[in-house]
Amino acid sequence: MALRSSQWYSGDDRNSYIHRAWMRRGLPREAFDGERPHIAIANTASDLTPCNSHLDEVARSVSDGIWAAGGIPLNLPVLSLGETNVRPTAMLWRNLAAMSTEEMLRANPVDGVVLLGGCDKTIPSLLMAASSVDLPAVVMPGGPMLTGHFRGVPLGCGTDVWRLSEEVRAGTLSREAFLDSESSMIRSRGHCNTMGTASTMACMAEALGMTIPGTAGIPAADSRLLERSHETGRLVVGLVREGRRPSSVMTRGAFLNAIVTLAAIGGSTNAVVHLLAIAGRLGVELDLDDFDRAGSGVPLLADLQPAGRHLMDDLYRAGGLRALLKEVADLLHDEPTVTGRPLSGYLDDAEIWDETVIRRRADPLLPDAGIAVLRGNLAPTGAVIKPAAASPELLRHRGRAVVFDSVEDVYARLDSPDLDVDETSVLVLRGCGPKGYPGMPEVGNLPLPAKLLAKGVRDMVRVSDARMSGTAYGTVVLHTSPEAAAGGPLARVRTGDPIVLDVAARRLDVDIPDAELNAREPAANGHARPARGWERLYIDHVNQADQGADLDFLTGSSGDAVGRESH
Template sequence: MTGKLRSSAWLDGTDEAALLHRAALRSAGATPDGRPVIGIADTASDLNPCNLGLRDLIDPLRSAIEDAGGTAVVFPVMSLGEDLMKPSAMLYRNLAAMELEETARAYPLDGLVLLANCDKTVPAALMAAASADLPALLLLGGPRTPAMMRGRRLGSGTDLWRMLDERRTGRLGDDGWAELEHCLGTTTGACNTMGTASTMALLTEALAMTLPGAAGLPAWSTELAELATRTGRRVVEMVREDIRPQRVITQAGLDNALRVLAAVGGSTNAIIHLAAIAGRLGLDASLDHAARIFADIPLLADVEPCGARLMQDFVAAGGLGTLLKALGELADPTAPAADGRTVADVVAEAPAPGEVIRPRSRELAPAPTMAVVRGSLAPDGAVIKVAAASRELLRHTGPARVFSSYEDMRERMDDEASAIGPDAVLVMRGCGPVGAPGMPEWGMVPVPEPLARAGVTDMVRISDGRMSGTSFGTVVLHVAPESEVGGPLALVEDGDLIALDVPAGRIDLLVDGTVLEHRRQAWSPRPSPHRRGWPALYRERVLQAPEGADFDVLAAPTPDRRRVVPPVVGRS
């Protein structure tokens, strides 16, 4: 042990406060006898099928902690389930991060194991761990078993969007649609494509916040129980060695995470989450920094939606270690791994690249797979997943068709579809961090049905919102500043020409400046329906997408702001 346990401030001594604290733990079955107290943050919920399997990992995790000389205590945490939460689980990411951080701060905990799996639980756990700065690891629940439909495996999310297109164009009838519903509802676990959950799992491993080899282990795998055992042992070691997130999450690890994101064609949501984590630690995940890294990274993972395989195939091919080996000198070998080794050590033991994880000599698509664009429509930047876009649309100029809310789009799209040509640029605004609020995944506006029936499969779409990591298409996202705070997107009108030039890093509204100024003078924000509670607080404190959509009071760019004030321990 490098020093006195944090929990000793609660538990040591003979006064009435220490006695009460020890008695409270004993009543829960814990043994407060000088052993490190390890909190197990449980995000399992019947409302969140992605995280439901985490319940099965608590017993082996608890046993491993106890066997390693610690005391395990389980506490519940808000479960952020992407399938059912509306308008978006993203609205509650910061709330879950705050709950985790303040629980860690308020209780006699020396270390943490954070159970997480679904899209927003993972970044919430990472943000909280960075700020609470107790020795911590994430234990991830893995992707779900692939469902079978008509002789082929279904990729979560990605195949839903594909079959939605088939239904809208008449190629999939009611029977097929009902069959899809039953197939998708068969197993628990996260999406088995390279959506946000799988992307964030890989980035968590790259950030040294989960053990090597953990990312992507299938939810049905017996290896997960063994991983829980290793995680329990390791977190007790980390407490004894005082290994904390603010020391573990380095700029080298963050840069590797950005490289991994690009190499797997991962979720654009991860750009926001990495910015939020970096903002807690004073690291650089700015769009300019990310763009410089993205410029050199080709697509190496053959996983949907940018490839043809699933996460189970990725893990069987060697997982993150093999991907880092494929990146070669593009990755930083000095970055730490969660088991105390370095990336170089992990790579040395990893299998060689092959078909699912390609060597750079046989890349699936050239660099960049992700890009940042700026211009008069997005002065503070926007992002696009190039690997999921149509190459012929990366340079495109067309007339805008503007939708100011999700309801507006659903109501008007079919009515006005006949007036929308294939060269149109579909604009979805009002869904940024402040706008909805919570930045929902409304950015991938569907191709109008008449065009889809005519064979149009993609159009340029632009939004201040997000899109699912399982989605695909030429979609420019996270436009900043967002329309709700008066960004240029708020001034676009139907018929305005918009020019996208991804190779040049540009996105511009081709409207005369005097016209735009006249529109700006006439513009005013919409009255917010949120007068109280969390949505009202969220709108007041949330930062824009390039800053991670974190709260201004939670970001901590300087060491002084990252300082954790010790609790005042005494009688309650």
């Protein structure tokens, strides 16, 4: 098979001379003989993305594996999005990261790519890029951090931040103790150690068939991560020679496997928008209802925060994702992975070593843990809720709305003693969808009013067009679409309106006549109105959450062909 990179390097004309000469900075002559695949290592390492700061070391092991298999490794730094630091929200740039990576892979003389990601948006953006350019590709996740401890108790990064900060606001934990825990939470390199979005998306990549099975969840500090990185480097060279591309791996059946996995691990609701966006790049038919259909009845088997007790290095110690998936193997489709073998072919020898972490199917944490998709006059095209992270008694609830027009509005009024709210109220936040914020931030898990925290209240129904961190918990309805800024019904809700949530019936409604609701003037306070730059382009072209919040002109695949040669 002729290598794509030969289009740049073969021949004796001026252009091929220039291409070879400028790359001859340590590479031997045989690197350009047309027999050795040139492999990009799409590397999201960055000191400003703390969860990915170790990926240069991972890249070196990948590089060694590529050399060992007869390939030529080429480090390709790509846009890196750190969830903890980037303002206003990393999600605003997920599509930009995907677009820029796609363009660089297409524009350069590479035959395949290893995708190095970890922090929340990095693996989704890399998979979106790889789907659009469709070069042979494999994911190498950076892995979760080790468990930190504070006063003898394990700390789940993210999840315990929410919990401890609410205890400070409730007056049950001193601010000094809260700050003391800060240095204990981040024990090692790696991304969040809960089943947050980073861990979820690593598991999604494996369920989609885009990693070597058994890779997701290897702790970042574990030497076996570098061993697997070397193996991944060797594998990608074989992928190029065999012509195996993402479009042949990430089929509809693979996406259904990912949805089953999402339910069984109690994964982040953010996976919904990411999987929809990746499928949109491939042209795979996938919609919100698939999450309900494929995830319904799947038991929650991972007893991990935020839905359970343990953390990611416990999951790996207990047998890892393969051991968990063995319990639901009958629900998985027989789709090939990047190795050419189906995921099911890697499950027979998997074992559960700790049943307090990975539960048996006969003894699940929850019997039905899939993401629930809600519809009604408040969410005509859908909203989602994660029952595994919610309070069971609130999954069917009626309460009067307390409406906030923006995040700033929340923080200005939430703790006011004059706020007309009680524990039966439903907190409604709007203006935080893809267009409204812009970028759909992780603010859907609104903090509770201080006066209710003081009464011992720790959960309330919350409804928004925003997202929620995968490390967060609570009875939180998210991704309500169309969003308020796109003219959705959320823009017409008023404080005092009765909100009805019925998860079993998959309903989310405001209990007023449709004619009255539609006649109201929609609120537009707090909506973003950028005049230029990426934010303007984003608002003009972003799809709604039920379509994956990708840009409308980025859906679909363009392949690896370059439109014009260099001259």
